[in-house]
Amino acid sequence: MSEATIAAHRSTADAESAPPRPVRLPPTPRIPKLLQGLGFSFSRQWTVAQIVRRYGDVFSMTLPVFGPTVMVADPALAKQLFMANTDDVGNIQPNLSRVLGSGSVFALDGGDHRKRRKLLTPPFHGKSIKNYETIFEEETLREAANWPEGQPFETLEPMMRITLNAILRAVFGADGAHLDELRRIIPPWVTLGSRLAVLPTPHRTYGRFSPWGRLAAYRRQYDDVIGRLIDAVQADPDFDTRDDILALLLRSTYEDGSTMSRQDIGDELLTLLAAGHETTAATLGWAFERISRHPEVLAKLVAEAETDGNEYRQATILEIQRSRTVIDFAGRHVYAPTFELGEWVIPQGYSIVVAIGQVHKRAQDFDDPDRFDPQRYIGQRPPTFAHIPFGGGTRRCVGAAFANVEMDIVLRTVLRHFVIETTAAPGEKMHSRGVAYTPKDGGRVVMRRR
Template sequence: MAGSVMSEVTVIEGAGTPVEAGPPRAVKLPPRPPIPKPVLGVAFLTSRRWTIAQIARIVRSYGSVFTLNLPVFGRTVVVGDPQLAKQLFMANTEDVGNIQPNLSRVLGPGSVFALDGAEHRRRRRLLTPPFHGKSIKNYEKIFEEETLRESANWPQGQAFPTLKPMMRITLNAILRAVFGADGEQLDELRRIIPPWVTLGSRVATLPTPSRTYGRFSPWGRLAEYRSRYDLVIEKLIDRVRADPNFENREDVLALLLRSSYEDGSAMSHKDIGDELLTLLAAGHETTAATLAWAFERITRHRDVMSRLVAEAATDDNEYRQAVICEVQRSRTVIDFAGRHVYSPTLELGEWAVPQGYSVLVSISLMHDRAAEFPDPDRFDPERFIGARPPTFAFIPFGGGTRRCVGAVFANVEMDVVLRTVLRHFVIDNTAAPAEKVHSRGVAYTPKNGGRIVVHRRKTPLAQEDSNNR
């Protein structure tokens, strides 16, 4: 697609006047840093975030926007400015669609990631109800139960990484929210999902091979996981449909099975499987990574820990929410949100990006902007108390019509998990150096897993507070 467009226009990088060639199209691209493509390719595949940050420093005089030719995504405009991000996220969905390629390579063609335009809007309408309002309140008890179950055997007085326990908590919580109950099939999903998500996260940003090269290759193993998953989902669908209480069930699978589009048609079992996989994969790894970062951060800030503990003994959560937001800002788990340009040109400020290009909003660059976040290297939850940053300056869940459908679910889950741990454990402060950022492929996690040292409280905080009153 991009090749045919480029034959009709002359692309001008940096300042200058657009030159017409064929149909008039005012194409004007941001500057391209003079980095050899092989060097850029190796650097980007090795460490996306570091590469984008270094290029941003090199081209600081250009502003927070530049052009690159990237592996996998091809010709790309990288944006680190809230106003340009707003233009992109608010653009007509017929003009821009999801980044190509995207996670549907791993999650399946029926995933919301694979859909654009009207089809994407129709699917989001079906997915939104289970993740808002009353449904979320119903899940809070699940979040607390899973946290207590996982933390029951935590070692006391010795350091341990929180990432894996958080992975188990968030996976079990999303499994229960999606399927409504435990059982043999959910045990099988617990065996399949973690290694599948880990492998899928690592290969999702790599070029797709022309064939899988058998079950010993990464793509072959993904196909094997998918085959096992499809069998489990069919059994679960049959079980849920056979439930005498089917019409009153509030789990996500039952809601999807009962829902229909405006024309009365229903989702196919294959699409439901792809969508549930999207919720399971996206809904547990990124949330767990953020929680691991939260524990890593608060153990290094005694004043923050003290305020969190005091608040955990009450029903308030204003400061805890501010801490979660500051963790998401300072330790961004997903580093970009992308779109693909379908219109002849897409206006972004003074620039006009041609059809066939990708546009990546660098979330990590946005969250490090001193204009919106003074002294951005400082961990300071007070930024989110009272006045909040502009909407498009803080985008941990992406933005626009493709903003994460499970954002509210994830936010409440992180709040409840953090509160529950604080109520039942004393977490030691540490003077250890901050953990470095580690790439798992798609998500970024603490390099050492967010290690903490805990001691179980004799009496949970909430009970102490109640007794004092």
């Protein structure tokens, strides 16, 4: 063994044996814990923004559900957190698995999480997504056939239906009675689950008339449908050549040759359906709200939609994601005895939450951040950890590319077939649906067919 290798081993051993640095927490707002919790529960974006303004980009809070927490609004610290060793900081606790199930990728950590992501990645990249573009266009035109002309209407709910139907077709590969059942079950389940996900979980459901009881009832209906769908897909003579996500997951194996259980597949599909359609629809709702208030942006989008290009449309999507952040936080849980975050030392058991909405509004990274300006991305990409609508690191949204292509095709299709009227009305306020933020009035616009 060389001297250099011996020295390296000695250095590693010394680092592992060295005592952890003393805990050093960021400042805590001089606000009673009860008021901190209430503010975060009922108006978290406003609350965090006020504290950032007074205490800076890193501070400590005690939050409902998550407990003692360090909030971060600095891209450099966000990068450090997202790129950290997953043995030191892992999945935030509790997480969306409370609603989506223990087999969801949201529930997994460490090696189990890495293995699951490896199975989920192929259906959401490259050629697979290219195959879905026709679905996105067809579903947009099918929904748009019933849009009123010349009078205001909310775009959010139509976008919910488009994105749900598109992902149902991409997941299951066809229409049918089973998918009609899911179209009935998923929307109210997502709305209820999104609200309950940010609240403490009770020890029991308190019966079928309670919110948690209704959530459990939706889950039982869903499990029944998914069980029948899996049977139908596996019995399909063309099972080995199907390219829908359900078939791909059923055929996929881990490195040791094992497969996902039916329960895990059900949880994972529920995750894709719930997380994949609401957030994308919310961003599209904001897209119509924003472009109808910025005539110069709309004019450029209309001109580009007549071509095969999408540079300005992609820039517009990036700016919508920045200026109207739909999912405003992403977090990790400290598993190591201590975790060094910049100058701070965070103890085991703490949560560290990146305030994505605040990261997106930093004047240091975005000139005049309150201005809606897609042009800022023409010819350049946004700073990697200053623009994080899909989170970052090993837990970045696995369906990010799918969502991006879907938003691009839906916008292009609408722009090609409709004239969107501009308005001088004030911008819609942000409305919390629990996990996601949507336009308060549903992204109301007036359209006419071309």
